[in-house]
Amino acid sequence: MDALELDIRLPLRSFRLELALALGRETFALVGPSGAGKTTVLRAVAGLARPEAGRVVLDGEVLFDTTLRIDLPPEARRVGFVFQDYALFPHMTVAQNVAYGARDRAAELLERFRISHLAGARPGELSGGERQRVGLARALARDPGVLLLDEPLSALDPHTRAALRLELKEILDELALPVLLVTHDFHDAAVLAERVAAIADGRIRQVGTPSELIAAPADAFVASFTGANVLAGRARRGADGLTEVALDGGGVVYSVDEALGDVEVAVYPWDIAISREAPHDSALNHVRGPITSFVLIGNRVRVQVGGLVGEVTAASAERLSLEEGDVVMASFKAAATRLVERAPASSGR
Amino acid sequence: MRARRLFEVALVGATALALTFLLLPLIAIFLRVPLGELVAQLGSDVAVDALLVTLETTAIAQALILLVGTPTAYLIASRRFRGRALAVTLIELPLVLPPAVAGLALLAAFGRLGLLGSTFEVLGVTVSTGTKAAVVLAITYVASPFYVRGAIASFEALDQPLLDASRTLGAGPARTFFRIALPLAAKGLGAAAALSFARGIGEFGATIMFAGSLQGVTQTLSLAIYAQFDLDPDVALSLGALLVVVCAAILFTVKLLPAWTRSSSTSVYPFAPSDSS
Numbered sequence: 001m002d003a004l005e006l007d008i009r010l011p012l013r014s015f016r017l018e019l020a021l022a023l024g025r026e027t028f029a030l031v032g033p034s035g036a037g038k039t040t041v042l043r044a045v046a047g048l049a050r051p052e053a054g055r056v057v058l059d060g061e062v063l064f065d066t067t068l069r070i071d072l073p074p075e076a077r078r079v080g081f082v083f084q085d086y087a088l089f090p091h092m093t094v095a096q097n098v099a100y101g102a103r104d105r106a107a108e109l110l111e112r113f114r115i116s117h118l119a120g121a122r123p124g125e126l127s128g129g130e131r132q133r134v135g136l137a138r139a140l141a142r143d144p145g146v147l148l149l150d151e152p153l154s155a156l157d158p159h160t161r162a163a164l165r166l167e168l169k170e171i172l173d174e175l176a177l178p179v180l181l182v183t184h185d186f187h188d189a190a191v192l193a194e195r196v197a198a199i200a201d202g203r204i205r206q207v208g209t210p211s212e213l214i215a216a217p218a219d220a221f222v223a224s225f226t227g228a229n230v231l232a233g234r235a236r237r238g239a240d241g242l243t244e245v246a247l248d249g250g251g252v253v254y255s256v257d258e259a260l261g262d263v264e265v266a267v268y269p270w271d272i273a274i275s276r277e278a279p280h281d282s283a284l285n286h287v288r289g290p291i292t293s294f295v296l297i298g299n300r301v302r303v304q305v306g307g308l309v310g311e312v313t314a315a316s317a318e319r320l321s322l323e324e325g326d327v328v329m330a331s332f333k334a335a336a337t338r339l340v341e342r343a344p345a346s347s348g349r
Numbered sequence: 350m351r352a353r354r355l356f357e358v359a360l361v362g363a364t365a366l367a368l369t370f371l372l373l374p375l376i377a378i379f380l381r382v383p384l385g386e387l388v389a390q391l392g393s394d395v396a397v398d399a400l401l402v403t404l405e406t407t408a409i410a411q412a413l414i415l416l417v418g419t420p421t422a423y424l425i426a427s428r429r430f431r432g433r434a435l436a437v438t439l440i441e442l443p444l445v446l447p448p449a450v451a452g453l454a455l456l457a458a459f460g461r462l463g464l465l466g467s468t469f470e471v472l473g474v475t476v477s478t479g480t481k482a483a484v485v486l487a488i489t490y491v492a493s494p495f496y497v498r499g500a501i502a503s504f505e506a507l508d509q510p511l512l513d514a515s516r517t518l519g520a521g522p523a524r525t526f527f528r529i530a531l532p533l534a535a536k537g538l539g540a541a542a543a544l545s546f547a548r549g550i551g552e553f554g555a556t557i558m559f560a561g562s563l564q565g566v567t568q569t570l571s572l573a574i575y576a577q578f579d580l581d582p583d584v585a586l587s588l589g590a591l592l593v594v595v596c597a598a599i600l601f602t603v604k605l606l607p608a609w610t611r612s613s614s615t616s617v618y619p620f621a622p623s624d625s626s
Contacts, residue, residue, distance in 0.1 A: 046517050074516035081517040087510035091532050100528075101518035142519050 003178040004146045008044050008054035008064075012037055017051075017202035027172050027179040029193035031186050031225065037202040038182035039084075042148045045180065046081050047074035059145045080144035084151040086135035088123035094134050095119035101141035109137040113171075128156045129164050136171060147172075149181035153188055165191050186210075186226050198222045214268065219341045223266035228338070229308045230266050235259040235339060242284075242334055249307060254284045255337035263339045271336035272310030274303050275329050276320055283331040294324045305330040375593055382586045390587035398565040399573035399588065406481055406569065407549045410488035414496050414545055419538070422500030423526060427512075437501070444494045451490055452558025459486060460559075483560035484567050492549035499541025503534040543603045547596050 007020040017037040021028070030038045043049035045056055047063065050071065056064040058079070063072050088097050094115060099106035110116045113133040123131060132152065139147060152168060153161050169192055172179050183189050189196045190210035197207045198221070206218035210226075217223035224230045231247050235255075238244030242254045245265055253265050273279060278286060293304040294317075301317040303310050308330050312322075322328065379387070390396060425436060443451060458464045460478065507530055515525040531538075553571040560567040562576055570588050577585040 043513075046513075048513050048516065073521070074513070075519045075521050077517075079517060081514065083510045083514055085510070087508070087514040089511060089514070089529060100515070100520070138514075138518065 003059055004045070004180065005057045006041075006045060006055070008041070008051035008056065010037075010040060010044060010049065010051040010054075012040060012202060015201045017041070019199070019202065019204055021180075021197065021204075023178050023180060023195070025176060025178055026195060027181065027193045029189035029196045030180070030182040030199050031189040031196055032182075032184065032199035033225070034184055036199050038184075038199060039150055041199075042081065042150055042180065042182060045077075045146070045148060046079045047072060047077050061145075078142070078145040080139035080142065080147040082132075082135045082139045082147070082149045082152060085155045086123075086131045088126075088131060088134055088138070090123050093120050093122055094126070097123065097134055098137045098141055101138060102143070105141050105143070109141055113137040128160050129167065132164055132168065133171075140175075145178070147175065147177050147179045149179065151183055152181060153183070153185070168192060186213075198225055200225075217266055217338060217340055220264035220266065223264070223338065223340050226268075228266040228268050229272075230264050230340075231307055232262070232264050232342065235261060235263045243339060245339065251287060253337060254334040255339050256335050257337070257339040259339040262342050264342050266338040266340050267308070267332050267336060269302065269309045269311040272308060272330050272332045274305065274310050274312050274317075274320070274322065275331065278329055279331055284334045285332050285337065287330045288327065289330075290327050291322060291324050294322065303328075303330075378586055378590050378593060382583050382590075386583060387587040387590050390584050391591060393584055395564060395568075395573055395577060395584060396588055396591075399568050399570045400591075402481070402484070402565065402567065403550060403569040403571075406484040406488055407546065410485045410492060410549050411542065411546050413485070413489050414493045415542060418493055418497040419500060419531075422497050423504050423530065426501045426504030426507075440497050440501075441494050443491050444498075448491055448552070448554025449558050452487060452555035452560075455483075455486055455490060455555065455559040459483070478559065478561045479563055479567060480560065481566060484556055484569065487555040487559045488549040488552045491552050491555050492545040495545035495548050496541045499544065500534070500538050503537025503541065504530060506537065507533055540603045543599050547599045550595060551592065 002022040002024050005022045008017065010017040015037070017040055019037075019041060021041075030041060032038055040049050044051050044054075044064070045058075051064065051066070053066045054064070055062070055066070058077070061078075062068060062070050063077050063079075064070060089100065092100070095106060095110065098109050107116075110119055113136060115130060115133050115137065118126065118130060118134070123134065126134065136147075153165055156164055165188060172192060179193075181189075181192060183192075186196075194209065195207065196210050196213055198205045198213060198218075200221050206213055206222045208216075213222055214226050214228075217226060217228065220230050231249065231253070233245040233247040233253065235243050235245045237260070238254060243257060243259055245253045245255060245259075245263060247253060247265070255265065267285075273283065287306045287308055289306040291303055291305055293302075295302045296314060296317075299314050300311050301314055301322070303312060303317070303322065305328055310330050310332075320328075382390075391400075421440075425433060425440075456463060456478070511529055511533065512525055515529045516522075520528065550569075551571055552569065553575070556567070556569060557572055557575070562568045562572040564573075564576075568576065570592055574585045574588045574592075577588070
């Protein structure tokens with residue numbers, strides 16, 4: 001049985017939030033750009049925002065229903081909310097923060113989140129990781145039926161973020177509680193969540209596991225949001241059962257996907273090989289051009305050639321002695337080329 | 350280079366002029382009468398009576414302002430409703446209303462022959478001219494905007510997520526107000542209360558119009574200064590000196606209030622490294 005069901009409609013400033021979700025004991029991520037209405041979904045579940053119409057049910061208990069005229073106040077909902085930047089009470093100690101919701105479980109939670117030694121500290125004295133643990137402990141004190149996380153990692157620098165992402169993942173796995181989290185970072189969602197919903201302009205574009213979204217993005221928005229290169233073009237049937245796409249920017253790309261008319265071509269950076277000469281492999285698609293940007297990220301290098309970003313290992317970039325301005329060949333297979341619907345114009349914002 | 354220097358000189362000159370102009374009259378009060386004499390005059394009947402009346406009426410007025418003004422300010426700060434701008438304007442009106450007019454208006458409303466005068470007498474409270482209740486009303490009317498305005502600003506400056514967090518942790522609106530909003534706004538509320546207290550202590554126009562100037566009953570420090578000005582200028586000057594000291598002390602207190610509530614957000618160090626011990 002689903003632990004949390006929601007189906008809400010709520011007008012926001014420039015669009016309407018219209019969304020239906022059902023989640024069980026799993027971590028579910030809503031991903032989308034800033035201003036897509038993600039946080040409003042969490043607020044509606046917690047009772048902090050009031051949908052114009054719809055229904056929110058948690059473990060069989062109706063929290064909100066416009067036809068039944070039910071709208072429980074936030075304090076009557078069994079919902080744990082971890083706010084962006086955690087919203088710890090600055091005038092209280094860590095122990096007082098955790099005990100605010102339920103006095104009797106505070107000591108146990110401090111112990112469980114390894115923050116007992118910080119019991120007397122004020123939030124202003126804590127590091128990002130400590131704050132995250134206090135925020136989680138506090139939200140769990142009332143034994144909620146669902147845990148809501150609003151951009152849990154956005155307040156952190158990239159270095160801390162990677163470490164805290166793993167720590168959060170471990171904590172969420174141990175909880176065995178339905179978790180609904182929102183993030184604008186697909187990578188965060190992919191690490192933390194079992195299922196992901198890509199959301200734009202208040203509507204869900206696609207729901208699936210992170211790998212499903214990458215393997216078969218429903219549209220250009222989802223493709224680009226999951227990190228793919230997206231090129232607009234016009235598809236027609238080509239030779240060998242392949243689809244031939246004439247790119248708007250010039251050039252032709254082949255794909256195994258079938259499509260006709262206006263499409264967008266999605267190809268992920270890790271499916272793009274960079275070489276000096278045309279490679280003798282089965283890759284059908286080649287884009288030749290100068291390297292316009294060359295960025296080293298850890299052990300990988302993101303190389304931009306024409307409109308495409310490819311990823312190669314730092315070692316092979318060194319072997320090829322690639323540099324900005326070098327004319328190279330970016331190649332990718334027809335099988336690695338997804339053809340998706342053009343995104344509606346509104347998502348360009 | 351020359352122009353820049355000239356500009357600096359102009360700035361410093363203007364500041365020096367302003368400070369001198371503000372300070373000179375205050376110093377003059379203390380120089381007109383020897384310090385020993387000042388202190389001795391404060392022991393006179395008139396001075397003691399005025400001090401007691403002022404303390405009593407200002408304290409009651411201040412209590413009323415805090416008790417009614419705080420919830421009013423919280424409502425206005427935390428909700429958006431029709432007529433909100435009108436309500437704020439009404440609250441601020443006494444700031445610009447001439448105190449004499451305020452006194453006259455109070456007389457028309459609460460005086461024996463006024464709109465509500467008889468109602469109040471039934472309740473056993475006589476607020477008409479010549480009672481302490483009248484002084485309290487005059488001070489409350491004139492001093493309240495100083496508190497309520499500051500209180501609205503303090504409540505509006507609260508971090509909304511903190512109030513939301515309190516609600517999701519099971520606290521109702523009342524508990525959220527007492528445990529989160531009130532403590533976090535405390536510094537601003539204290540500063541606003543001090544300002545309204547200072548304004549109340551110095552109240553003159555509305556009080557003399559509405560309550561009159563009866564020694565030991567309605568004669569506050571400001572009224573006593575005015576009454577003694579013709580009779581015994583030394584008493585007036587010593588009372589004046591006392592008010593200068595009290596008001597300066599209040600202002601300093603406001604400036605030096607403890608700063609522990611200054612941060613309403615917990616994300617002071619967004620890039621603090623994680624302690625993964």
